[in-house]
Each structure stands twice: as C-alpha cells, then as structure tokens.
Amino acid sequence: MTATQPYRVFVVEDEFLVALQIEDDLIAAGYLVVGPFTSLSTSIAASRAESFDVATLDLNLRGELVYPLVDELLERQVPVLLLTGYASSDLPERFRALPRLSKPFDGAELVRRIRSLVAAA
Amino acid sequence: MCSAETLPKFDLGDLSVLGSPDFRAALDALAVAVYTTDAEGYITYCNPAAASLAGRQPEIGRDRWCVSWKLRHPDGAPLRHDECPMAMALKGRQPIRGQELLAVRPDGSTALLLPHPTPIFDESGELTGAVNLLVDITDRKSAEKDSRYLAAIVESSDDAIVAKDLNGIITSWNKGAERLFGYRVDEVVGKSITILMPPGYENEEPNILRRIRSGERIDHYQTTRRRKDGRLIDISLTVSPVRDAFGRIIGASKIARDITEQRRGAAALAARLREQAALYRLTERLHRAQDISEVYEAALDAIQGALCCHRASILIFDNSATDSSAKMHFVAWRGLSPEYRSAVDGHSPWTGGERDPQPIFLQDVAQADALAALRPVIEAEGIHALGFIPLVADGRLIGKFMTYYDLPHAFTDNEIDVALTIARQLGFSIQRMRADEARRLAEEQLRRNEASERARAAELMAIMEAVPASIWIARTPDCRIISGNRAAYELLRQAPDSNLSLSASSDERPDNFCVFSAGKELSPEELPVQRAARGEMVPNFEEEVRFEDGTSRHLFGNATPLRDAAGQVIGAVAASVDITARKQAEEALQESERRLQIALGAGRMGAWEWNIATGKIIWSPGLEALHHLEPGTFGGTFEDFKRDIHPDDLLLVELEIARAMETREDYHVVYRIRLPDGRIRWMEAFGQFSTLGAAMPGKLAGVCMDITERKEAEAQRNLLVAELSHRVKNTLAIVSSIARQSFSVSPDIHEAHRSFDARIRALAQTHTRLAEASWSGVSLETVLLDELAPYHDDGRNNVTLSGPPMMLPPKYALTLGMAAHELATNAAKHGALSVKTGGVGIEWSVDRETDRLHIRWSESGGPPVLAPKRNGFGRLLLERVLASDLGGEVQLEFASQGLVCMIDIPYPREPSP
Incomplete structure (x- = not known):
C-alpha cells in the first residue's frame, strides 16, 4: 500500500442515514468506501470478494448479530472497528477488547480511530 | 310215437270184409282208431281204440259222421259234425287228408286228431260207406312246440349254453355264450372246448368229459375261463350229459354263468367278516387289557388281521409333551429289523400336539417323493407300501401306527376306515391306560402323603x-x-x-x-x-x-x-x-414430612442432606422433582449429585463445597443443572454444617431452589436494557445524520431549521405510535395520515387513502414515515397540496404471489410540475433509504398533472419487533 493509493474501508451499517454519514465522513477524509452493506449475508459475501484494509461494523443488522463476520475478519487479521449502541458488557467475552465506537459518534472520532487502526496494521 | 306212414298198409277196398269175424277181430285189436259209416254217414263200426280216443262208445247206426262227442277246429272254433272231414269225404265222395281237428271228449279233455276219411265204393261204383282212421297227434304237436320254445329260451338266455360232443367239440353256442366268452358262433362250432381253458386249467376238460361219459351231471362247478380277448373270468358251470332216443350219452350241454362279480363280492364279504372279527377281538382284548403292552399287542394283532399286512408298528411320542420338538418312538412292532427301527425312529409326518392330523397312505414307496432320504432305508427293508395312521387322544396327536406292505398296495376306502377305527380304539385305550396309571400313581402318592400330612397338620x-x-x-x-x-x-x-x-x-x-x-x-x-x-x-x-x-x-x-x-x-x-406401633410412628413422620414437603413445594425448593462420613446423599422428593427424577430414583452418591451439574459450573460448586468444609461456614452457590431432557435450569443452594462430634466430619444439610425463572427474568431485563440502549443510540445516530443532511444541503439556515424540526417531529411521531403499541407495529394508514393530516382541507377531500389494512413492523413504519414526510412536505410546498384545487390520492395493494407491497402516491390539480433542478435530501431519502433499508424500489414521475411516486417493497409478512 502506498500513500498515493487511498485505504479501503469496508462499511457494514443497516441504517441508511447512518451509513450515509459514515460514507461522507470517510470520503471527506480521503478513504475509499467499500459498501455500505446492510445485511449479514451480503456483507459476508462482499467481505470475501472485496479487498479492503479495515472494516467498520454495525453489530445489529435488523436483528441479526454480525458476530460471524467479526470472527471471520479477525481470523483474516483485518482490523475491525465496531460501531454499536450496545455497552461492552452486552458483548460476548471475545469481542469486549475490540476497538469500539459507540453510537451516536462524532465523524472526526471515527476518522481518527480508522487512521490508528490502519497505522497499527 | 307212431305216424301215419308207419301204418301197415292194407286194402279196404272191399267193405264186406268187415263183416267177416277174423277181420273184425283184427280191427278190434288194432291200436289205431278206426270206425266206419254207411253211405249216409251213420256209424256202422268203431274199434275200441276209436272209442277210447273219443272217450265214449258211439251209438252204432245212430251217431252220424263222427264218433267224437264234439268237434272243434284246431284253433278252437266249433266244428259241426256234418262239416267234419268225414262228412265232407262222404258228401264229396273223395278221401280227405291233412285236415287236423280237435275232438272234445265228454270229460272236457281234447285230442288233436288227423283224420283220414276215405269213401268206399262197390264194384258198380256206388258209394257204400266210408272208413275213417284217426291218428292222435296231440303228443307230437306239443313236443314240437316245446322244442321251439326251448330253442328260444336257449337263444335268449343270459347264461352261456354250449353243447359239445364227447370229444369236447363244440356243437352249439348261444348268444349268452357269445357274450360271455366273446367268440361268435361261427368261430367256435366244430372247435374244441379247450380254447376256453386258461393255462393251468388244461386238465379240467378230460375230467369233465370222463364224468359226463359216466352219466354224471356236474352242478355249479366254479372255475376260470379265458375270453377271446384274453381276460380271465370266473364262471359257474353246470354240465349235463345229452342222450339220444335210445338213452345213449352222445354229448354234453354246458351252462356257464359269469360269477366274477359274485366271487368278488364273496371275497369282500369274507374280508369284511375277517375285519369285523379282528375289530371285535380288538375291542374285547382292549377292554380286558391290564397294561399298555397288552394294548399294543392286541392292536398289532388287529392291524395285521384286519388290514392284511405282515408287518406293523406302533410309535408314541416320548412324553406327553405337546411341543413340536417331541419325537415319536417305537413301542411295539411286528416283522421290523432293529436297523430299520433305529433308522426311522423319531421321524413323523406330523408334529407333536398337532390338531386333526390326517392319515397318510403311500401306495408305492418308489413313487413317494415325501419319503426323501428315508426311501433307501424303507426299500432295504423290503417295504413297498406304507400307511401312517395318527393316534389321537383328547384331540391331540399322541402317536401313530404303521402298516407295511411287501408290494405296492392300493389302500381302499374300506381299509382306511378300518385303520381309522383301530386308531380310534387304540387312542382311547392308550388314553385310558395313561389315565389309569396317573390315577394309580396319584393314589399311591396320596397314601404316602396322608401320614406325613397328619404329622404336618399337628406341627402347623x-x-x-x-x-x-x-x-x-x-x-x-x-x-x-x-x-x-x-x-x-x-x-x-x-x-x-x-x-x-x-x-x-x-x-x-x-x-x-x-x-x-x-x-x-x-x-x-x-x-x-x-x-x-x-x-x-x-x-x-x-x-x-x-x-x-x-x-x-x-x-x-x-x-x-x-x-x-x-x-x-x-x-x-x-x-x-x-x-x-409402626403405623403410629409412620403417621407422625409422614405428618412432619408432609408439612416440610408443602413448605418446600410451595417455594420450588427441595431439601438435601450429605453425610460426609458415608458419602451418602439424601434428597427430598421435592428436590428429585426439581431434577425431574421420579421420586426415590436419585442414586444417593456425590457422583449422582455431580452428574446433573452443568460442566461449566461444576468447578464452582466443588470449590464452594471445599470452602464451606474448610471454613465450616455456610454453603451458598448458584449453578446450572442439565435436566434429563437436556434443558438447563438454574439452582441456588444453601447449606449448613452440623457436627456429630469433634472428630466426626458431620453432615452438610440444606435446601436447593430452582431459580431459573428469576434468572430468566434477570436475563430478559438485561436484554431489554441493552436493546433499548441500542435503539436509543441508533435513533440518535439517525437524528445526527438527518441534521447533517438538513443543514448541509439547504443554504437557508432558517429553512434548514424548519426542515430539520419537521423531520425530527415526524420521526418522533412514528416513535410515539410505536411506543403506544409496545413496538409491535403501526398501520400504514396511520403512518400516512400522521404526515398528511396537517394539510387536510376543511372537508378533508384533498387526501384520499385506499388499500387493505396493513400492519407495518417498526422499521417499516419509521422508514415509510420518513418517506411520507418528505412527499407530504414537498406536495405542500410545491405540489398539489399547495393549492386549494389540488389533491393527493394514495393507493396500496399487496401482491400475494410475490409478497410485495405496492404504494402509489399520485398528485393532481396542482401547479404545473417541473422536474427539480437538483436532488435534495428529500429525494435522496425517498430513493435511497427505501432501497437500502427496506430493499424496495421507488419511481418518481414528474407527470404534467402532478407528481407520481410508486413504491414497491417486500411485504412485511409478520410484524417483528
């Protein structure tokens, strides 16, 4: 990955209006958005087909929890940022240590977290 | 017998000779009837033979024409004297011959006569009278008739009647002989009678001929002859000598009768008599039999006697067992070798206890496939026919008897009947013998028992x-x-x-x-x-x-x-x-137990006690019930207790127990158990130590509660809190996004504020509706009306809604609510609801086949429609939010009569939270 090529961020968010804001913020910060995807099945399929450097994941997709995708991405060592209204205690044990941004979030904070994840990777 | 031809001839030409005494004496002595008349027909002379023949003495000179009393024609019709042959001869002056007549005597008897009336003329030719000679032909006539009659009888007789000469050459052969021997008359007359003799009988004929020659008659001699077709027949012969007129024996007549049937009948009769005698003896001997071997001997005698077999046997099942594995064994036999008996012993066509077994008769061993492997054994014994006759007692097969024949043997119905009769008698007798034996044993046993019984009674x-x-x-x-x-x-x-x-x-x-x-x-x-x-x-x-x-x-x-x-x-x-005493103790115990159980049962609790020294654990029925065990089925060991504990919690429980034991403090733990059906229940246990002595480990006893419902309620509450937090934060994220969009798109800050406020109000409105219905759903009509109500004219005519009742789940309600808000505010600002003449019609329908909901928003009567120059947030929200959040399609048509918006989304089948 060179500096001239924008980082690709995989976005999963079922609320269109929220996705719209994430998209706007990331694009404004110079990232390339893959998505947003709104259901578990389409996001799993897309995550296997697309290449990306980091993922932001909404945990609850219309009642479906996104955990299988999180497990898969962790296994692939893709940095993951969880976007959720849930408290950390509501999460399964293994996800409690993951970077997490609580809704509603500030666009600047989102960009800052993404940047640090990409840098760490 | 004499005939006219034999009469001595003498000249009657001169009637005057009659007057001469010697001539008269000669006529008187003559055995032939003679009388004379004058020319008028009056009797002038009648010799004694004529008077004897007429049965009367005629009156000389008065009786006319004939010496007889009355005359008849041969057929019996009356004949007048003046018409008789003598009268006719006189009247016709001609001798008359050959006319027979019947003379009737005064005693009624008749004689058949052949008269010979002859007129007598003198030298001048004058009729002087007539002489009549009467020949009695009565005997000759009847002999002729007899002979013809006999010939007819002979011819039509069913018996064979054969004549032969003394050399045995056949001289006559009737129809009966043809039928009996098969030869036609022309085939045998002139041939020797020996053609009828079958081989071995050649000596019979010389014997018969010898006896015939000596004048002997042979009556009902039974012998065998051979027919032309070779078949042998049994006949009864009667042979009589035939004599000529002089009494010399010239031949023999034979009458033969077919007695084949008769003979067969006689043989059958003899067999029946023999069978009856055998059966009678059997009955008598069975009746007198003292033991079973006598029964068998009597039966074998009867079988041999009545069924004509040299060999026979009786086989009986080895015990009174009725199971199919029982085997039959020889108990009595005649004429069978030990080898044969040992080879076939145990074989039977029926199984033990078989009901209604049928007898089996094998008339030719060589043809009997059923014998299979046994056939060589049977043939080696020289047996060619077999009968298996079942012995039945009390309706059950108990054995069989066998008949054996040296040659193939056709079993007749009669033989089968006799065999079954013997089998019945034998079966009854065996049964009777067994019953007698059993009774005798029982009586003996009884006698033996009585003494000890008396002793035991005293003891008792x-x-x-x-x-x-x-x-x-x-x-x-x-x-x-x-x-x-x-x-x-x-x-x-x-x-x-x-x-x-x-x-x-x-x-x-x-x-x-x-x-x-x-x-x-x-x-x-x-x-x-x-x-x-x-x-x-x-x-x-x-x-x-x-x-x-x-x-x-x-x-x-x-x-x-x-x-x-x-x-x-x-x-x-x-x-x-x-x-x-026990009852009272039990009742007291049960009462306290009952009280405890009531207390425990009410709190979904059970009691337990662990004896640490023995390791024995006691559970109350209530605790067993909490574990879904039948009362009394808890195993009672620590292992049994651990078995139900959830593996993840087992360590915790063990640690708690260890801690309690070490510190002697109260025991308290919450853990999960797995029920036999796999369900998980939460348990909370409390326990206390009680020591039995300083050195003794003591007991841990306590109660255990099922707190699953409480745990579930807690979990439910936690879930609700998390869900609520998620929703609130999500909603805030949406609000934040709407704010960003509203403010970044519109250049006019006041306008942006109004839009934002209106959008948030619309969102809050739908939230309120959902909260009222506990987030179960809101109807489409309510969502639409909430957005359109502010623009209703006075008569509420400018907005029409039509479609079936349709409940929307929360997500649908929120998203469609936002879409309706954007459409309504646009219509009010620029479209049909901006003027009094305009109106909005909203129709919706559900396509059940594709499970899609169609909503059509159409405006009319408004100002001319212009396609917008840029895509505002409203349009973005309409087109992209519906597509993304609900998977729907939206089409906007800026038609001249008004905006048309068509929304097509998957139909929310079940409202879901």
Whole structure:
C-alpha cells in the first residue's frame, strides 16, 4: 500500500442515514468506501470478494448479530472497528477488547480511530 | 310215437270184409282208431281204440259222421259234425287228408286228431260207406312246440349254453355264450372246448368229459375261463350229459354263468367278516387289557388281521409333551429289523400336539417323493407300501401306527376306515391306560402323603398357636363361623373358641370392635378373610380394628382362599401382624414430612442432606422433582449429585463445597443443572454444617431452589436494557445524520431549521405510535395520515387513502414515515397540496404471489410540475433509504398533472419487533 493509493474501508451499517454519514465522513477524509452493506449475508459475501484494509461494523443488522463476520475478519487479521449502541458488557467475552465506537459518534472520532487502526496494521 | 306212414298198409277196398269175424277181430285189436259209416254217414263200426280216443262208445247206426262227442277246429272254433272231414269225404265222395281237428271228449279233455276219411265204393261204383282212421297227434304237436320254445329260451338266455360232443367239440353256442366268452358262433362250432381253458386249467376238460361219459351231471362247478380277448373270468358251470332216443350219452350241454362279480363280492364279504372279527377281538382284548403292552399287542394283532399286512408298528411320542420338538418312538412292532427301527425312529409326518392330523397312505414307496432320504432305508427293508395312521387322544396327536406292505398296495376306502377305527380304539385305550396309571400313581402318592400330612397338620397347629401373628380361619365360604389362633383371640379380646365372625348370628357375633380401612368402616363382606372366602387373593391388606373403648390396633396381613382338591373355594385363612406401633410412628413422620414437603413445594425448593462420613446423599422428593427424577430414583452418591451439574459450573460448586468444609461456614452457590431432557435450569443452594462430634466430619444439610425463572427474568431485563440502549443510540445516530443532511444541503439556515424540526417531529411521531403499541407495529394508514393530516382541507377531500389494512413492523413504519414526510412536505410546498384545487390520492395493494407491497402516491390539480433542478435530501431519502433499508424500489414521475411516486417493497409478512 502506498500513500498515493487511498485505504479501503469496508462499511457494514443497516441504517441508511447512518451509513450515509459514515460514507461522507470517510470520503471527506480521503478513504475509499467499500459498501455500505446492510445485511449479514451480503456483507459476508462482499467481505470475501472485496479487498479492503479495515472494516467498520454495525453489530445489529435488523436483528441479526454480525458476530460471524467479526470472527471471520479477525481470523483474516483485518482490523475491525465496531460501531454499536450496545455497552461492552452486552458483548460476548471475545469481542469486549475490540476497538469500539459507540453510537451516536462524532465523524472526526471515527476518522481518527480508522487512521490508528490502519497505522497499527 | 307212431305216424301215419308207419301204418301197415292194407286194402279196404272191399267193405264186406268187415263183416267177416277174423277181420273184425283184427280191427278190434288194432291200436289205431278206426270206425266206419254207411253211405249216409251213420256209424256202422268203431274199434275200441276209436272209442277210447273219443272217450265214449258211439251209438252204432245212430251217431252220424263222427264218433267224437264234439268237434272243434284246431284253433278252437266249433266244428259241426256234418262239416267234419268225414262228412265232407262222404258228401264229396273223395278221401280227405291233412285236415287236423280237435275232438272234445265228454270229460272236457281234447285230442288233436288227423283224420283220414276215405269213401268206399262197390264194384258198380256206388258209394257204400266210408272208413275213417284217426291218428292222435296231440303228443307230437306239443313236443314240437316245446322244442321251439326251448330253442328260444336257449337263444335268449343270459347264461352261456354250449353243447359239445364227447370229444369236447363244440356243437352249439348261444348268444349268452357269445357274450360271455366273446367268440361268435361261427368261430367256435366244430372247435374244441379247450380254447376256453386258461393255462393251468388244461386238465379240467378230460375230467369233465370222463364224468359226463359216466352219466354224471356236474352242478355249479366254479372255475376260470379265458375270453377271446384274453381276460380271465370266473364262471359257474353246470354240465349235463345229452342222450339220444335210445338213452345213449352222445354229448354234453354246458351252462356257464359269469360269477366274477359274485366271487368278488364273496371275497369282500369274507374280508369284511375277517375285519369285523379282528375289530371285535380288538375291542374285547382292549377292554380286558391290564397294561399298555397288552394294548399294543392286541392292536398289532388287529392291524395285521384286519388290514392284511405282515408287518406293523406302533410309535408314541416320548412324553406327553405337546411341543413340536417331541419325537415319536417305537413301542411295539411286528416283522421290523432293529436297523430299520433305529433308522426311522423319531421321524413323523406330523408334529407333536398337532390338531386333526390326517392319515397318510403311500401306495408305492418308489413313487413317494415325501419319503426323501428315508426311501433307501424303507426299500432295504423290503417295504413297498406304507400307511401312517395318527393316534389321537383328547384331540391331540399322541402317536401313530404303521402298516407295511411287501408290494405296492392300493389302500381302499374300506381299509382306511378300518385303520381309522383301530386308531380310534387304540387312542382311547392308550388314553385310558395313561389315565389309569396317573390315577394309580396319584393314589399311591396320596397314601404316602396322608401320614406325613397328619404329622404336618399337628406341627402347623402348634406353629399357629405359637406365632405372634393373628390367624383367622373360615371353614365355609359364607364365613358364618370364624375361628382363630390364640393371638387372634387375644387381639380381639375374645374368649378362646368363641366365634370371631362379624357375619355370625347376633348372639354369637363379637360386638366390641369395628374394622376400618383407609378411614372407612368395612362391612363384614368387605373384610379380607371374607373376600378371600369368595375366591379372591387379598395380599398386603392394612386394617384398623377400633374397639369400643376408643383404642385401636393396626393390622397388616394377607388373606388367601382355601380350596379343596377340585379347586372349589371352601373357606379362607387370613394372617396378620400388629403394626400399630409402626403405623403410629409412620403417621407422625409422614405428618412432619408432609408439612416440610408443602413448605418446600410451595417455594420450588427441595431439601438435601450429605453425610460426609458415608458419602451418602439424601434428597427430598421435592428436590428429585426439581431434577425431574421420579421420586426415590436419585442414586444417593456425590457422583449422582455431580452428574446433573452443568460442566461449566461444576468447578464452582466443588470449590464452594471445599470452602464451606474448610471454613465450616455456610454453603451458598448458584449453578446450572442439565435436566434429563437436556434443558438447563438454574439452582441456588444453601447449606449448613452440623457436627456429630469433634472428630466426626458431620453432615452438610440444606435446601436447593430452582431459580431459573428469576434468572430468566434477570436475563430478559438485561436484554431489554441493552436493546433499548441500542435503539436509543441508533435513533440518535439517525437524528445526527438527518441534521447533517438538513443543514448541509439547504443554504437557508432558517429553512434548514424548519426542515430539520419537521423531520425530527415526524420521526418522533412514528416513535410515539410505536411506543403506544409496545413496538409491535403501526398501520400504514396511520403512518400516512400522521404526515398528511396537517394539510387536510376543511372537508378533508384533498387526501384520499385506499388499500387493505396493513400492519407495518417498526422499521417499516419509521422508514415509510420518513418517506411520507418528505412527499407530504414537498406536495405542500410545491405540489398539489399547495393549492386549494389540488389533491393527493394514495393507493396500496399487496401482491400475494410475490409478497410485495405496492404504494402509489399520485398528485393532481396542482401547479404545473417541473422536474427539480437538483436532488435534495428529500429525494435522496425517498430513493435511497427505501432501497437500502427496506430493499424496495421507488419511481418518481414528474407527470404534467402532478407528481407520481410508486413504491414497491417486500411485504412485511409478520410484524417483528
């Protein structure tokens, strides 16, 4: 990955209006958005087909929890940022240590977290 | 016999000679009837032979024409004297010959005559008279008739009638002979009679001829002859000598009769007699038989005698077993080799106990496939036909008898009948013998037993008196009298030998107690001993005897019917022990137990106790119920306790126990158990130590509660809190996004504020609706009306809604609510709702086939429509939010008469939270 090529961020968010804001913020910060995807099945399929450097994941997709995708991405060592209204205690044990941004979030904070994840990777 | 031709000829030409005495003497002596008449026909002379023939002395000179009394034609018709041949000869002056007539004598007898009337003329030719010679032809006539008659009889006889000469050459052969021997008359006449002799019978003919020559008649001689077709026939012969006129024997006549059938009949009759005799002897001998071997011998004799077989045997199943594995064995036999017997022993076409077995007859061993492997054995024994006749007793197969024949043998129906008769008799006898034997053994056993029985009875009596149990004995089924042992009298506080029956008459009946069972007073008929006396086994009864002084005794026992040898109930015996003390202790215990169980059951609790020294764990039924175990099935060890604990919690429980034991503090733990059906329940246990002594490990006892419902309620609450937090934060994220969009798109800050406020209000409106319905859903009509109501004209005519009732789940309601808000505000600002003449029609329908909801928003009557120059947030929201959040399609048409928006989304089948 060179500096001239924008980082690709995989976005999963079922609320269109929220996705719209994430998209706007990331694009404004110079990232390339893959998505947003709104259901578990389409996001799993897309995550296997697309290449990306980091993922932001909404945990609850219309009642479906996104955990299988999180497990898969962790296994692939893709940095993951969880976007959720849930408290950390509501999460399964293994996800409690993951970077997490609580809704509603500030666009600047989102960009800052993404940047640090990409840098760490 | 004489004939006219034999008469001596003499000249009657001169009638005057009649006058001469010597001539007259000659006529008188003549055996031939002669009389004379004058020319007028009057009798002038009649010799004695004529008078004898006429049966009368004619009157000379007065009788005319004939010496006879009356005349008839040969056919019997009357013949007048003046028309008789003599009269006609005189009248016609011609001799007459050949006319027969019948002369009737005064005694009624007749003679058939052949008259020879001859007129007599003198020298001048003058008729002077006539002479008549009467020839009696009566005998000759009847002999002719007889001969013809006999010939007809011979010809038509069914018997064969054959004549032969003394050399045995056949001379005559009737129809019967043709039928019997098959030869036609022209084939045999002139041939020797020996053609009929079958081989071996050649000597018969010379013998017969010798006897015939000596004049002997041979009557009903039975022999065999051969027909032309070669078939042998049995015949009965009667041979008679034939003599000529001089009495010389010139030949023989034979009458032969076919007696084949007769002979067969006779043989059958003899066989029947033999069978009957054999059966009769069998019956008699079976009746007298003293043991089974005599029965077998008698049966074998009968089988041999009646069924004409040299060999026979009897086989019987080895025991009285009726199972199919039982085998038949030889018990008696005639003419069978040991090798044969050992080879076929145990073989049978039927299985033991078979019902209605049928006899089997194999008429030719060589053809009998059923014999299979046994055939060589049977053939080696020289047996070519076999009969298997089942022996049945009490309707069950018990054995069989066998008949063996040296040659193939066709079994006749009669033989089969006889065989079955013998089998029946034999079966009855074996059964009778067995019954006799069994009875004899039983009697012997009985005799042997009686002595010991008496001894045992005395022993029993002593035991009965000594046992601490109460014993009642009823010796009649009606139980009017019941006696007991000493313990029984003592228990019931009655004098020894008094009547203990509550069914006794009122002066005998004990009246100091009543009997109760399960709290209910028993009538005398309900007492165990009385029930048993009616044939019922009454095991493990419990009853309470309540005395008039208020005390009571509890009894536990058994009552049994007493039966005679025939199984008839003749009384009953009941024995019981006093369980009053145990009962009282039990009742006290049960009462406290019951109270505890009520307490535990009410709180879904169970009690437990762990004896640390023995490792034994006791669970109350309530605790077993919490673990879904049948009462009493908990195993009672620490391992059994651990088995149900969820693996993830086991360590925790063990740690808690260890801690409690170490510190001697109270035990408290919450853990999960897995029920037998796999479900998980939460348990909370409390326990306390109790020490038995300083050195003893003591006991840990406590209660255990099922707190699953509480745990689930907690979990549910936690879930709701998390869900609510998620929703609120999500909603805030949406609001934040709407704010960003509203403010970044619109250049006019006031306008942006108004739009934002309106959008948030619309969102809040839908939230309120959802909250009112506990987030179960809102109807489409409500969502639309909430957005459109502010723009209604006075008559509410400018907005029309039509479509089926349609419940929307929360997500649908929120998203469609936002879409409706954007459309409504646009219509109010720029479209049909901006003028009084305009209106909006909204129609929706559901396509059940594709499960899609179609909504059509169409405006009319508004100002001319222009396609917008740029895509505002409203349009973005409409087109992309619906597509993304609901998977729908949206089409906007800026038609000249007004905006048309068509929304097509998957139909939300079930409102879901």
